[in-house]
Amino acid sequence: MVNLEIDFNGLILRNPVLTASGTFGYGEEFKDFVNLNALGGFIVKGTTLNPRQGNPYPRMAETPKGMLNAVGLQNKGIDEFCNSIYPRIKVYNKNIIVNVSGSNIDEYVECAARINELETIPAIELNISCPNVKQGGMAFGTSCPSAKQVVKEVRKVYKKHLMVKLSPNVTDIVAIAQAVEEEGADSVSLINTLLGMAIDINTQKPKLSTITGGLSGPAIKPVALRMVWQVSKAVKIPICGLGGIMNAGDAIEFMLAGASCVQIGTANFINPSVTTEIINGIYEYCSSKGISDINDIIGKI
Amino acid sequence: MVNLEIDFNGLILRNPVLTASGTFGYGEEFKDFVNLNALGGFIVKGTTLNPRQGNPYPRMAETPKGMLNAVGLQNKGIDEFCNSIYPRIKVYNKNIIVNVSGSNIDEYVECAARINELETIPAIELNISCPNVKQGGMAFGTSCPSAKQVVKEVRKVYKKHLMVKLSPNVTDIVAIAQAVEEEGADSVSLINTLLGMAIDINTQKPKLSTITGGLSGPAIKPVALRMVWQVSKAVKIPICGLGGIMNAGDAIEFMLAGASCVQIGTANFINPSVTTEIINGIYEYCSSKGISDINDIIGKI
Amino acid sequence: MHKYIHDLRVVNKKRINPDYYILELTYSDTLADMFPGQFVEIKVENAPNTFLRRPISIYDVDYDNNILKLLIQIVGEGTNILSYVEPYDYVNLVYPLGNSFSMPENNRILLVGGGCGMAPLLYTAHYFSDFGYTPSILIGAKNNLGIIEPEEFEKYGELHICTEDGSDGTEGYVTQHKLFESPELFDKVYVCGPEPMMKAVAKWTVKHNIHCEVSLENLMACGIGACLCCVQETVNGNLCVCTEGPVFNVKDLLW
Amino acid sequence: MHKYIHDLRVVNKKRINPDYYILELTYSDTLADMFPGQFVEIKVENAPNTFLRRPISIYDVDYDNNILKLLIQIVGEGTNILSYVEPYDYVNLVYPLGNSFSMPENNRILLVGGGCGMAPLLYTAHYFSDFGYTPSILIGAKNNLGIIEPEEFEKYGELHICTEDGSDGTEGYVTQHKLFESPELFDKVYVCGPEPMMKAVAKWTVKHNIHCEVSLENLMACGIGACLCCVQETVNGNLCVCTEGPVFNVKDLLW
Numbered sequence A, B: 001m002v003n004l005e006i007d008f009n010g011l012i013l014r015n016p017v018l019t020a021s022g023t024f025g026y027g028e029e030f031k032d033f034v035n036l037n038a039l040g041g042f043i044v045k046g047t048t049l050n051p052r053q054g055n056p057y058p059r060m061a062e063t064p065k066g067m068l069n070a071v072g073l074q075n076k077g078i079d080e081f082c083n084s085i086y087p088r089i090k091v092y093n094k095n096i097i098v099n100v101s102g103s104n105i106d107e108y109v110e111c112a113a114r115i116n117e118l119e120t121i122p123a124i125e126l127n128i129s130c131p132n133v134k135q136g137g138m139a140f141g142t143s144c145p146s147a148k149q150v151v152k153e154v155r156k157v158y159k160k161h162l163m164v165k166l167s168p169n170v171t172d173i174v175a176i177a178q179a180v181e182e183e184g185a186d187s188v189s190l191i192n193t194l195l196g197m198a199i200d201i202n203t204q205k206p207k208l209s210t211i212t213g214g215l216s217g218p219a220i221k222p223v224a225l226r227m228v229w230q231v232s233k234a235v236k237i238p239i240c241g242l243g244g245i246m247n248a249g250d251a252i253e254f255m256l257a258g259a260s261c262v263q264i265g266t267a268n269f270i271n272p273s274v275t276t277e278i279i280n281g282i283y284e285y286c287s288s289k290g291i292s293d294i295n296d297i298i299g300k301i
Numbered sequence C, D: 001m002h003k004y005i006h007d008l009r010v011v012n013k014k015r016i017n018p019d020y021y022i023l024e025l026t027y028s029d030t031l032a033d034m035f036p037g038q039f040v041e042i043k044v045e046n047a048p049n050t051f052l053r054r055p056i057s058i059y060d061v062d063y064d065n066n067i068l069k070l071l072i073q074i075v076g077e078g079t080n081i082l083s084y085v086e087p088y089d090y091v092n093l094v095y096p097l098g099n100s101f102s103m104p105e106n107n108r109i110l111l112v113g114g115g116c117g118m119a120p121l122l123y124t125a126h127y128f129s130d131f132g133y134t135p136s137i138l139i140g141a142k143n144n145l146g147i148i149e150p151e152e153f154e155k156y157g158e159l160h161i162c163t164e165d166g167s168d169g170t171e172g173y174v175t176q177h178k179l180f181e182s183p184e185l186f187d188k189v190y191v192c193g194p195e196p197m198m199k200a201v202a203k204w205t206v207k208h209n210i211h212c213e214v215s216l217e218n219l220m221a222c223g224i225g226a227c228l229c230c231v232q233e234t235v236n237g238n239l240c241v242c243t244e245g246p247v248f249n250v251k252d253l254l255w
């Protein structure tokens, strides 16, 4: 028997495998492929105070071992979430985490306050790293003062587990992680997408309507892993690691680097039942190596 | 007939295809595969004032569509370069550019001053972005004041074309580019490698002796392209674009994004005659599209 | 509707011509119910640069023999490398995906397919025919190489062919075909093909007040409504082509 | 020595057992001169995760039939996907690379190969034999599945075999073989195999003051001296295994 349970700063995960915001819909899109309740948890779509239509098409481009997206936080807004989505999905897993975004601090705060009221949502993931919106988003996550400020204000109204999602598009991710830790974040998740671009040489036009977009997938894994390792050496709060995880081996790399749990993003698009395979693979890795508790490998490097 | 000649701020390139430092040795390693004189130019290994043994083995790890390296500027030092390498290679191409690195500003300056004396070296590429050395290197390239300072001092002693190679591991590459432009850089090249990491889950050890290393190859192309595009909108000096270029199409993407010429790096390892194929491919692209002068596509986006 | 991720075995690969091939696939259990207009997301193995799955329409389903057919045009690496699969290889599908064409109410129906857009129309004609309808079918292509398996279409309806160079059927674009001189013959038109062609047909149906459904193609990452990359602007805002399409009523589009 | 980048045609693929196969390749023109201990960098096509070339030793060259042979052990994706090439396929090589074993001065020579390290030794024995020498050859492996083509080795020298489980030849590690009780028989020893084995042999040669050359394996990105990734620490500093090796005199190593 291998213990896969993680105490993620108070959030009890039955195993370290969650799914990444924006890549797993509201969970229900995957119910034909995954036993949702068997996941460590899942993080739903980026949610904002007001409904957003997102960016114009085209929003996607395939890149070497990765993809660019420029969805731009299309979502139906917090009211619709609370009133109709939440009641529908809350049965699926006890760790449904809402990814919260905003154009300004008030929006973040109001959205977080609303989610604080939702009984079975144990945590939010504060997205201060979305590269695909004109205002807010990544702007908050790329400087220490602004990151501190948004976390500080949200912390005042949000009483449950506050995870802050960091942007990799910075010189010093450690400083940002320390800044949000100081303001009372319960954990950090990293990384969000790298800002990238692709051009169609035939039409001589950018492949995305927004010109630049967020790069995800295996291509970014080495960068993500490095950042998780750096941050893990510098903060006390636990880390949720993500970026390009495609299989159990990748997930284990993140845990060895210092992540206490992981999120699976783009891989869900290619294999909608990949999360189940990753959970099983982690179990097999541990048992074949004689590791009786997954907690023993966290940060071994 | 298509004109491929570029006036790169005074440096006349017969075509826009150069090779990236650290991936093309001193050129001579490729003479069985490439007509060196047919290249736009080539950039030799990172050179420092004193000889360096580089980092311990292992220095390399394969990653999804890319590789990590931690060579750490192994080179024989400027004396050996001037006395024995330079005389041997100077016949190969009129645009042999030396990539210069240092642990402190004095080393950069002294190295640049020595190269200034070498008659047939028309330019240096100032490497303020090497992620694989403990002192100096990337440290200079990740803050505006330090980038400014090293360029300012080198500019005093170096009278020919001064290209500055920028690090992608920054929040705002545009600010760094503008800072070095202000100090008199004649051009910028971007990007150097992204800082990354890889772990062997079997041994539970990092794959590189230095734990982190520099990520190159197609995986980083979307990030490189985005940075070239951003910088091209903000500076007047021309840009040499690189990062994951594997074929003519990739090179053209960089030129459309605003690069006046490109460097081919990791691709040389996989196909040592790739540079010739890229030059031919650019020619064919232009003629098939009725473009009579390659300069017409620079920055079309 | 339940979606599946399954390995299907290649039973046969028909190379139609250098550009087109048909894969006939079977599953170890009874194939799921599939509806005309739906598609699959197929994984391309051993393709160095094909990272995401590729959406491909359901070309035909032969429930008697438990066979699903895909008609694929080679346009890039993914569709090319997939053309090397051989009988007894397996391909991995996520399916069936998307909505489907609405059922006709009578025989006054026209199916219009252009280029590779004819793929979903074979199963549509087949399906409608199983319900007793006999659609008029018009398929068009650049030249006769693009007219795939006309004999299959003929089984299920009255087939008309046109090619831009006149190498098969009548010469010209589909909208230049004489069927478009008789709007009074049709109550419902179903279209799939290149966007300009679909727009031209749509315009004609709007003018003549005919119900028209088009099947759209666009860039998809997931195919199951999770990524929100495949949006189409509609009168109801941005909708996902992979779940709320690929079939749209033209009156909902902002064309 | 001139290096080439060429497409070589697969003439034959011999599957030795689930772990090993031999590729026989030919070139449209006369094969370049190659020396024992040299290697090639082979490109693996259609491999989703194999980005760099893979270094493989020259197993044998048959100049009469213009054939280059490679012995490959399947250890990961690259060597696995390459095992699917078929006659008439082409594989792309950069070759010949690296230095080579020194020529013997007399018949008092021993070749020791362990596991896949026996690959360069066949061509070494062949080459030496062409110059009139008759080497003693010792090949060792975990079990008899790792003893590849002993009949080929027998053509060129006096073959001894040992396996860890005794399933072929004598039981035990190569260094436990009785040849190692007679250091007085040898002036030069050539070794290729796993590092611990090479170190053990090297130690023995140093003790008995015998000239010893080992062929090292390490992680290579370019194979042509450009990337400086493949370094080996030596008494002369960091040297590139791909150009200044793979063959080293053990006295130059810091073992």
Ligand SMILES: Cc1cc2nc3c(=O)[nH]c(=O)nc-3n(C[C@H](O)[C@H](O)[C@H](O)COP(=O)(O)OP(=O)(O)OC[C@H]3O[C@@H](n4cnc5c(N)ncnc54)[C@H](O)[C@@H]3O)c2cc1C
Residues within 6 Å of the ligand: C039, C050, C054, C055, C056, C057, C058, C071, C072, C073, C074, C075, C076, C077, C078, C079, C080, C116, C119, C120, C216, C217, C218, C219, C220, C246
């Ligand atoms: C719902 C749906 C059903 C489809 N049904 C079929 C079918 O039955 N048969 C068939 O052959 N093809 C079909 N397609 C198109 C097919 O998905 C693409 O041709 C395929 O993804 C191209 O992959 P590739 O790797 O060969 O080419 P790539 O290298 O990915 O692309 C080659 C070229 O095609 C363009 N392209 C790629 N994907 C699409 C797309 N989805 N829409 C428009 N242009 C694209 C690219 O921009 C590029 O110019 C369908 C697409 C959708 C969305």
Ligand SMILES: Cc1cc2nc3c(=O)[nH]c(=O)nc-3n(C[C@H](O)[C@H](O)[C@H](O)COP(=O)(O)OP(=O)(O)OC[C@H]3O[C@@H](n4cnc5c(N)ncnc54)[C@H](O)[C@@H]3O)c2cc1C
Residues within 6 Å of the ligand: D039, D050, D054, D055, D056, D057, D058, D071, D072, D073, D074, D075, D076, D077, D078, D079, D080, D116, D119, D120, D216, D217, D218, D219, D220, D246
């Ligand atoms: C000069 C030289 C000559 C060689 N000659 C032969 C030969 O004749 N026949 C043969 O079968 N193999 C030979 N090898 C080893 C061969 O290059 C590797 O087995 C191959 O690169 C593995 O590729 P892969 O994609 O199958 O495995 P990967 O997935 O890349 O790796 C699988 C495992 O093998 C390890 N590995 C990969 N490459 C090497 C390496 N170069 N050295 C040590 N461990 C490695 C990895 O760390 C991993 O644990 C030689 C290597 C060198 C440097």
Ligand SMILES: Cc1cc2nc3c(=O)[nH]c(=O)nc-3n(C[C@H](O)[C@H](O)[C@H](O)COP(=O)(O)O)c2cc1C
Residues within 6 Å of the ligand: A020, A021, A022, A023, A045, A046, A047, A069, A071, A073, A099, A127, A130, A165, A191, A192, A193, A214, A215, A216, A217, A218, A220, A242, A243, A244, A245, A263, A264, A265, A266, A267, C227, C228, C229
């Ligand atoms: C299509 C798409 C939409 C995304 N939307 C969000 C989002 O709404 N909020 C967020 O924090 N991250 C979003 N992300 C980023 C992912 O959650 C994740 O951080 C990133 O993709 C890296 O992980 P991966 O490589 O495993 O996909 C999105 C990513 C993709 C590909």
Ligand SMILES: Cc1cc2nc3c(=O)[nH]c(=O)nc-3n(C[C@H](O)[C@H](O)[C@H](O)COP(=O)(O)O)c2cc1C
Residues within 6 Å of the ligand: B020, B021, B022, B023, B045, B046, B047, B069, B071, B073, B099, B127, B130, B165, B191, B192, B193, B214, B215, B216, B217, B218, B220, B242, B243, B244, B245, B263, B264, B265, B266, B267, D227, D228, D229
């Ligand atoms: C093995 C290796 C060694 C490198 N050495 C140097 C160097 O000495 N100086 C430097 O400025 N860049 C060096 N680089 C970075 C490359 O010049 C280039 O910026 C980077 O690899 C991105 O381009 P690519 O993706 O085309 O390889 C090195 C890269 C590699 C892979």
Ligand code: FES
Residues within 6 Å of the ligand: C219, C220, C221, C222, C223, C224, C225, C226, C227, C228, C229, C230, C240, C241, C242, C243
């Ligand atoms: S393709 Fe992902 S939502 Fe449609």
Ligand code: FES
Residues within 6 Å of the ligand: D219, D220, D221, D222, D223, D224, D225, D226, D227, D228, D229, D230, D231, D240, D241, D242, D243
């Ligand atoms: S492998 Fe590049 S220098 Fe040896």
